Amino acid sequence: MAKFYVDEIPKSDRIGRLVAHLYAKMPEIESARARLITESYQSTEGQPIVLRRARALHHILKHIPIIIRDEELIVGSTTIAPRGCQTYPEFSFEWLEAEFDTVEHREADPFYISPKTAEEIRQADRYWKGKTSSELASSYMSAEAKKAIEHNIFTTGNYFYNGVGHLTVQYEKVLNQGLEGIIRQAAEELAGLGQGDADYAKKSIFLEAVIIDCKAVIDYAHRYADLAEQKAAETTDSKRKAELMAIAERCRLVPEKPAASYAQALQSFWFIQQILQIESSGHSISPGRFDQYIDPFFQRDLAAGKITREEAQELLDCVFVKLNDLNKCRDAASAKGFAGYSLFQNLIVGGQDAEGRDATRDLSFMCITAAKHVFLPMPSLSIRVWNGSPHDLLRRAADLTRTGVGLPAYYNDEVIIPALMNRGIPLEDARNYSIIGCVEPQVPGKTDGWHDAAFFNMCRPLELVFSDGQDKGEQISIHTGKVEQMRTYEEFFAAYQAQMNYNISLLVNSDNAIDVAHSLLTPNPFESCLVDDCIKRGRCVEEGGAHYNFTGPQGFGIANVGNALYAIKKLVFEEKRYSLTDFKNAMKMNFGQGLDEESIFSLALETLAEIKAQGKELDRNELPRVIESISSMELPADVKKLYEDLWKAVLEEPKFGNDDDEVDEFARIAAYTYTRPVETYHNPRGGQFQAGLYPVSANVPLGAQTGATPDGRLAHAPVADGVSPYVGTDVSGPTAAANSVAKLDHGIASNGTLYNMKFHPSALSGNMGLDNFIALVRGFFDQKGMHMQFNVVDKNTLLDAQAHPEKYRQLVVRVAGYSALFTTLSKSLQDDIISRTEQTSPL
Template identity: 50%
Template sequence: MLAKGFSKPTDRVERLRSMIVNAVPCIEAERAVLITESYKATEGLPMIMRRAKALENILNNLTVTIRDDELVVGTLTKAVRSCQLFPENSYKWVMDEFDTIETRMADPFKISEEDKATLREVLPYWEDKTISDLASSYMSEKTQECIANGIFTVGNYFFGGVGHIIIDYDKAIRRGYKAIIQDAVEALKSFDCNDPEFIQKTQFCKAVITVLSAAINFAKRYSDKAKEMAAVETNPTRKAELLQIAANCENVPANGATNFYEACQSFIITQMILQVESSGHSESPGRFDQYMYPYLEKDLANGSITKDFAQELLDCVFVKLNDLNKVRDQISAQAFAGFQVFQNIGAGGQTEDGMDATNELSYMMMETVAHLRLSAPSFSIRVWQGTPDEFLYRACELARLGYGLPAMYNDEVIIPALTNRGISLHDARGYGLIGCVEPSVPGKEQGWHDAAFVNVAKILEITIHNGKVGDLQIGPKTGEVDTFKTLEDFMEAFQKQIEYFVYYVAEADNCVDYAHMERGELPFLSSFVADCISDAKGICAGGAKYNFTGPQAFGVADSGDSVYAIKKHIFDNKDITFAELKEAMDANFGYPVDSDTAPCSASAETDIEKDLYDQICKILGKEGISFSKQSTAAAAPAICSNNEKYERIRAMMDATECFGNDIDEVDMIARRCAQIYCYEVEKYRNPRGGQFQAGIYPVSANVLFGKDVGALPDGRLAKKPLADGCSPRAGKDVKGPTAAAASVAKLDHEVASNGTLYNQKFLPSAVAGDQGLMNFAAVIRSYFDKKGMHVQFNVVDKETLLDAQAHPENYKDLVVRVAGYSAMFTELAKEVQDDIINRTEQHF
């Protein structure tokens, strides 16, 4: 038997899991009060010291909470699975949403009237002082216009803190904070006072010493709290646990961990402080099985820990990662639906000298995921030619439990992609995964991943309309459709539009980058990234060894299918003219564009459109930015006299061969559409001295920003979801999983070094039994042999998902894969649920 099954979690772990599942996410005001208090008191200091003093104030005064049953401690909120606010990044949207945030479509949060009153008092201090304000002030009107018209968004760092990074956890856990403070002290001694950067370097190192000292005190406060609780605890077992927690927090993270238990505690304290410093997306643990295994191996060898207790500790660590949460504005919440913090944690792959890295902890992590059945953290495995079959089979066995985990990544593509960007082979082999799908070098890279969502399908639509969105000439004039004599004429126009808009993507990203450099430096995080301390320069100022910016595209399959449909019917078969197709598209193929199907950019009249309109105006600090009426909405009457004609055109275009069926002619066009974007992106550089690199993944933005796109040549109606990531369009990959995977593998993944994302959905019956397990693994091996970068799976049937929609109370803990992350199905907005339901159910 290949299938081994999974053990049951302990009663403690089940109770902790239930605590997460049953939690009602809340917003708490405590951090906002503390940072505002600090900023008011430090207005005369350099910004790096203001940042350090602010974190010091937070760590010294944030409420210390130890929850029932916990073996590892450290939390940022009094309530479970709740969050703090970060007004230094952006804040106006919070006040605007006080009365709607509890009932909004995606990721609702409760907030008490007391906290609302407190926040109304402290938040106005941040008027014109936020990172978002500064970034907006740098942006040109053209960039703002592009954002307002749904061509791209830079919301991730525009509204929030810097994240998408893997620090050097080994350094934090093995050496301890005191040793790193000593590094900063030695660096201070080495500075030459005649160096023009002497003052800046001195301030940076002093900031590092300040925050690490405060972090040590933060852990000490947990030690004191555990002792205080132990003093009144009547249960002798729990009393002993609390005293052990106190002893652990007394030693770590101040000093290096001496055993697996201390290493787990040091890891959690470090992770919590990273999150409270900036609330950055995707502060990812990276290769957990590599830096934690030496402690486990030693403890198991000398008998100081049992395998069962080590497993329970590991389960408790993963529960703690589920306790973290993050609130976003209502528009961003739709793009990142599912209460996700995007902490990607990994196992497997190869060592930095090219040997297989799989170890006992790698397998235990899979056991933990099976025990918890939760959406976080995002668990990933690395696969290469040396990956043991047993490890891959075990991963497939975990995947078919139906939690959307693990995601799987191909070393044979990612390592060359990274070396192509100038990363050394040694460092590239040690890559970890961040956020959704982004490869990054732990402790050495600030990749600025997930820097923008670029709507390639929207740009294709703009090309067809000669650079216009409605009556607004937003892009260059590249030709009316009746002037294109060949497909190459059209592709040349498409490429010019891509070139034009990527320029403004780069501008927008660099404006946000500069704003964080000036107002958002992170001395704590920088302490664990090379070469920040030795160069006395924070990550936002370019202190990391490797620096990148990674804006990602979506709508690739839609663009590829559309271009192929144009090629076949307009230029090859000549059974329709381009002008006729455009007319049908402008009329949405005769279908009414109602409130559920009209493009967001058509007007600002429906509720969701007005919300988006108002939100963008507030973010950009502009009034009266108007959405031009898009031709698809303006030209579509409620009842179209040309319905029959337009429906005939749509049926013909919709029946055209599609990406996802291993048809070279189709797949190569999708590949070309993606390459045009990727090659254009890599022409640009960022303020930290690094290069832009492209990715192809959407989070769940393919649903939200599909609303900005009118009807497309492939027969897709206006406002419908776009394809997710590199995946074929939903329901169009009809020749089985190997054909679909073969198509996706033909994309040039190595040039998309910021990451690509491929979702597959299997019927449970397709992967049942040992034969199903072998077939499952064979699809993955085949896809990776053909140079696919990433794949992840939903193993669930449509009927289950439909029943969960109808009866959410019965499926409170149903976990599904959304995009580069998993989420509780019933917590997703219905439109995201529908997108998952509509994905092709593969079988053999």
């Protein structure tokens, strides 16, 4: 068995200073990219779109301001301001202009924008009216799909407003061949084309675009070499002068040429990672199996005496700091769903190699150490676990977990590899999987997975069963019959399935419309040249150039739906204590617990629709009168008691998360109502849809748009996140909760599942605490669970941080498939994390 250097290298003082500088002030929006891409597009009118995209990246990289910050050893910044962001008007822009006055003060992920920058962006945006991918996507969507989005059944805002991202490119290809090798490959393919070939026009232009972009990236690195030499000449500090000259030498060589050292490999990696973000605003561009492709460079330098372990750790820590420098601004609604300034750059260690041997490396341990040193949300560190994982690696990972940083997330090879093979991926490629973004598995360097393609709220179709497809007085979905007339549970469940199937078809319509728009208007030739088989096929990933093509929308609310179906079957159809009409009326009145403004407004719209359906005339003052009438209404005492008694009865029923086979089976069936229909659809790139079961953090804002549900969840409260039990209902301990979650069919959800668990810090204290924690993870994975992630933090600490954020600026927590600084999250999301069940022992 391989032996590893497992001692933890101490953190250097430099890293603390780099982190402090990075978080010294609020992130800032800059205008350089918007101005430069507009200039380029204005000069390339009439040219093929992929060529315009390549020439735009060339123009941006040639002119965008660059900076080397004090003490940096790895260089390359997308903005002058630390954690700043550029804008991407080719995808969308109107939402940002509408938020110029509010973006600095909004609750989730605020950004500073100067009046001068706002005006520069506004000037650039004028060119893009009628030319954006979001406008084209909207024109392709059906009216029914738009209506479903308007009524918050699902949202596809992620790719509608932004680039796609969500992939791992062939970093190792750049490290081993350099961009000069990719240029040669593209040139050879180009030379092999015949001008009479049917696809010559498209292929030749794509290959030309690849060559333009690779040369542009090389020139961009040389700009940094020039700047480093200039700064070296200006400094009187001999140590910093030497560092700057070493930086200049590296940037003169990579990523143009193959990396010849560990430091060059890290710098080459970083240029690729950073420039992919400049080309497109797609997040979740993930480093993947970083330990596998970086460790050989480290081992060679270490064996040759060219680097010490301390120097190597500091360089790696610098890369981890830089991963937190990248940022993006989302619209206010999306910011609530992705709160925490996260770019979801998932870096994974451990697991198996293509032949099924353990793939743990020295660098696997060093990455865990780097996460502990830097103690920031990025990268979203993950660890692959299988029955051959070294105990020392799991101990190091568990030790990081108990710091409370929310890292790493744990993934089960024994489920994910078969799940990918079930999608037609060969064993060797499946064994090489990495995780993208939050929790999404894919074959690195070969996949355009379109992960995170939509958020589907499984509770909303359940609401539509009770309203026969109406929402706020409007028919937005199919008729499935009046619940008052349903006589069997099977009839009720069939109505839910029908509402699910119909709305899933609308989700697919929406996703495919956006997919087509990206292929027509925003192909990314640089990203594509780093994904097989784009160069060979002569087309971008957006056009189906990748070897594997999927679309992965995710559903959430499984625990709510499972608990609801169980309660309805028991209380209505078996025990006959209540009727579906009782449920319908009780939910409409929030189980007698009082109506908020949203509930009153919705009820008023329903009332007006009923009046209109009777043929009565309505004037424009009718809505305020109805709202006022509902607001002042008091339920009769007997009716209020009925609703409260029903609510109490529902809450007393068994709940998913307590190792109760009967109710857990309902959750499993609920998950199938989403996962099975999704996989029957295909996308424009020739790939299959595959379901995920995770919400990022959208379960909070989308829950705020969802009425009361039959599981006893009150109106506008968060919906259950991922495959986790609903907050506060898993009362039988962590083992029971994990057993329930493991009973779901994780394998069919090949786009990823997400299981959150929260522990009090005392639960992981001492060696026994770590060993018990590892036993919990292995036990869950032995039962075919796919993923686990953890918060280890005292509830009182979170409450104090909420009240006194200035004292907790570096408090990192696990949100959903990512970690974030707690004080940057919206209050509603903070409340959701605080309310999660706090376990006091891993067993």
